[in-house]
Amino acid sequence: MMLKPVWIYLENGVFLEAKSFGFEGSKTGEIVFNTSMSGYQEIMSDPSYAGQFVVFTMPEIGIVGCNENDMESSTIYASGMLVRSLNETPSNFRSHETLPEFLKEYKSMGICDIDTRYLTKMIRDSGPKMMIASTEVSDLATLKAMLEKSPRIEDVNYIEKVSTPKSYLHVNGVWNPEAQTYNATPKRIGKKILAVDLGIKRNILNELCEVGLDVEVVPHDFSADDVIARYKKGDIHGLFLSNGPGDPLILKNEAAEISKLIEAKVPIFAICLGHQLLSIAHGYPTYKLKFGQHGGNHPVKNMKNNVVEITTQNHNYNVPDTICKVARITHVNLFDNTIEGLEYHDSPIFSVQHHPEASSGPHESKYIFQEFANRL
Structure with missing residues (x-):
């Protein structure tokens, strides 16, 4: 060539x-x-x-x-x-x-x-x-x-470019190496969530399905009022906020809608950009890291059990330490001591900065998806 x-x-x-x-x-x-x-x-x-x-x-x-x-x-x-x-x-x-x-x-x-x-x-x-x-x-x-x-x-709102234009159902589970295909019939636990697509990865959806959740993917410009109405009716049991590109501070409309969900106490789990948007919606703006964290070999300490997990990372922005006024730190990056996970006080909301769905690996943080299912 x-x-x-x-x-x-x-x-x-x-x-x-x-x-x-x-x-x-x-x-x-x-x-x-x-x-x-x-x-x-x-x-x-x-x-x-x-x-x-x-x-x-x-x-x-x-x-x-x-x-x-x-x-x-x-x-x-x-x-x-x-x-x-x-x-x-x-x-x-x-x-x-x-x-x-x-x-x-x-x-x-x-x-x-x-x-x-x-x-x-x-x-x-x-x-x-x-x-x-x-x-x-x-x-x-x-x-x-x-x-x-x-x-x-x-200066660019990349979410508008990468998010799905309309809602759809995701049904596949994780990759089955023996069958050389994705698990088409994962277990069901009778709980449904909405996954907000801010640039969502397919393996995140696979992991959510694998722990038994029914997953409906919705666009970035979702209506919080509609979500709250569905939650109160029992049509859905919680909401997931995905990863995605760009500067989270640009996403003012998304942050405003998330603020409504927080006030209504809708159960929420978020990864990466979603984790950052939760911080912004709580009134704590993100900041840009010197060179970001991108890789599949980043050690993160689980503050609940003191276990070190090797994780996949992909972010240039981070939540500030002042978030501790409204949340408890659950995970810390051992490379730079930045925040990697949060549980919000008196709220059914938690999030992580790293990627527990990591593909092709590591897989040491996959338990977080089961934790989300257990909380619903």
Whole structure:
């Protein structure tokens, strides 16, 4: 496979040339790094990466190819991926297509033959940067001008782009390796929840179904009044707030609707962006981390039992420590001591920042889904 050149310009003035193996053209986005050793397809199809370029610290990418079953959503919302070394020939019986074919199919950029260690250290030291990558434009000044005219990630409401336009039922459980398919008949416990799609991952829905819940997925612009009415009638037993991309402070309408749910004491469980929106709805705005947490090897301490869980993370924003005025901290990130889980005082509401549904792993936090089902 002949790889075409691609030119990269970052807002701090860094200008690089590498090779392109995905979508050809020009794209802008925020550059972040991910430390996972596996699961590149799940990462790229995670809607939470909308508007971002992902630098993979794992140097060899493409080894297991790609397949339809490992998608976390219907497409790729990430601007692209940057890897040190591309493996064009996958070695995996589940592979249906190569990584370059996968990226081209979903119009996402692939960049290789680049020093990912340098980029990771740069992001670690000075934070994520807006960047532009192009297979068409090689002139630094032109790329700089194009980037300056592009919106920044904190100025875009990506939820409108990634959320479902209409409600639907989700019925599949978790992946069954023996049958090589998702469990189509998980147990039922007679409790129904609404899952608000802010950029929800398929494996979150699978885990909710696997613990026996009936799951109805609803758009981001849901009506709190309708939810409260259904809850009071007994039509639903609780609500889930999903992960998603972008700056949570942009989502003023969603936060306002969540505030109504809090006041009505609707049982709520939330992950990642949903966790952040709960904080905002309680009156405690989020802040941006220096370089975020993205990877599948992050230690989190469960403050209830002092057990350390290895978790998957994907967030640039965090809830403030002042949230302790209205909530109890249940989980803490051992990398930077930031808040990873909360239970709100005198309220049937709890949330986590990390991803207990992790696919392809780790799975040490999966118990949280059962905990949600038990509380309803």
